[in-house]
Amino acid sequence: MRVHAALALAAGSALLFTACSSSSAADTADGAGSGDGGGTEVIRFATLPLGDDPNAVTPVDALKDMIEAETGMEVELTDVPSYSAVIEAIRNGHEDIGIMSGFPSALAVSTGEVDSLVAWPGEDEPVSTCLVLDDSPLKSFEDVSSDTVIAFADPASSSGYFMPTHMLHEAGLEADEDYSSLMSGGHDRSFLALQNGQADVACTSTIFPAMAGQGSPLFPFEPGDTRSIGESISMPIAITVLGSTSMSQEKRAALLEAIPKVFSAENADQLGVYAEAIPVGVEPIIEPGDELFQPFVDIAAIADVDISDLE
Known part of the structure; x- marks a missing residue:
């Protein structure tokens, strides 16, 4: 199982570099991606396709609009092929944020190169x-x-x-x-x-x-x-918004303030599947510590899956 996970991460990394190369080049050219070029900051959001209909209005589009409204920054979406590719995109600084459930978040945080900006505890129900x-x-x-x-x-x-x-x-x-x-x-x-x-x-x-x-x-x-x-059993963390450790402090501060407002009960209809993943009435944890993800490592160990062994 360790081999499967490692191969998936390697494959995801290779795929994502192709997917993100054009946007990364554009960011380097105008300074928008890093926040060092004096231009308007752009929040680069790595997303997973939610359906096969390219004309469908998906929750991620509404999420983009709401983040833009709350931060005053442009949000640039990049679809990547897998959870592993999202992690690698953020880890390598090609993307700023991504939305993850508990286990991939624990895997990402364990690298020391990805942060959990905001997390929502799970409910005591099967996942x-x-x-x-x-x-x-x-x-x-x-x-x-x-x-x-x-x-x-x-x-x-x-x-x-x-x-x-x-x-x-x-x-x-x-x-x-x-x-x-x-x-x-x-x-x-x-x-x-x-x-x-x-x-x-x-x-x-x-x-x-x-x-x-x-x-x-x-x-x-x-x-x-x-x-x-x-x-299955329940999970200690239901969902997190992961962030790159290399994003600017201005961008990070704007996201920490905006994310809890965006992921609120009032926006449930627009958020769709994303809202369904967040337990009702549960308050988000801002910048959660690594210890909150330890139960995932323990569960993985029982199943002989070492999610902390990522190179």
Whole structure:
């Protein structure tokens, strides 16, 4: 499992340098990206694609508008292919911020080159669920065998990899011994793999089954099409906004003030999926200490995944 994580980070890094090279060059030319050139600061926001429809109005667009309104700075979006690529983009100073769930945030913070600007504690509820089609012969984890293919979203995903891996470990199931792993590249792709028979199980976030019957490309099922054969434990941190340690102090101060205002109950409709990830009534933690992420390292150790070993 350590090998999978390391390979994913290396691949993500290679992909992201291509994706971000043009914007980084532009920032260097006019000084906007670093804040040292005297121009208007630009907040560079690394995002993950949320759907396949390029014409759809996604929550990240609304988030961009709200951050711009609160900071008075331009926000530049760059879609990158994976959680690992977001971490590497911020770590290497190509991007300023990104939104992450608990495990990839712990992985990022452990490098000492990425900060958590703002974090929201998790709720005492399951984070992940492992779904099968309703007519599947699999009734519980006891039915999983070496022939079973389990789809995971991304090697750095909390709900789509780390928490399900821990869940399966606690059930006595280890990857490549008791089941086969399929890294799909995204939650929606795990569902497509399940739908098309490429996977027997799709392990994902508990937020997705509620989307059944809504026609969302993120969860292409009707009510009753799928069922859960297992749920994970809760997470100490639900979601964080990660920041580059190399951004200017002006930009950092503006974000620390703006982020709690943007991620508020009043903006829930505009934030969509992002708002669903934040527990209701939970106050954010500004500049949380590294110790808040230690439980993730402990959970990872139980599942034999060393998220702190990142070079």
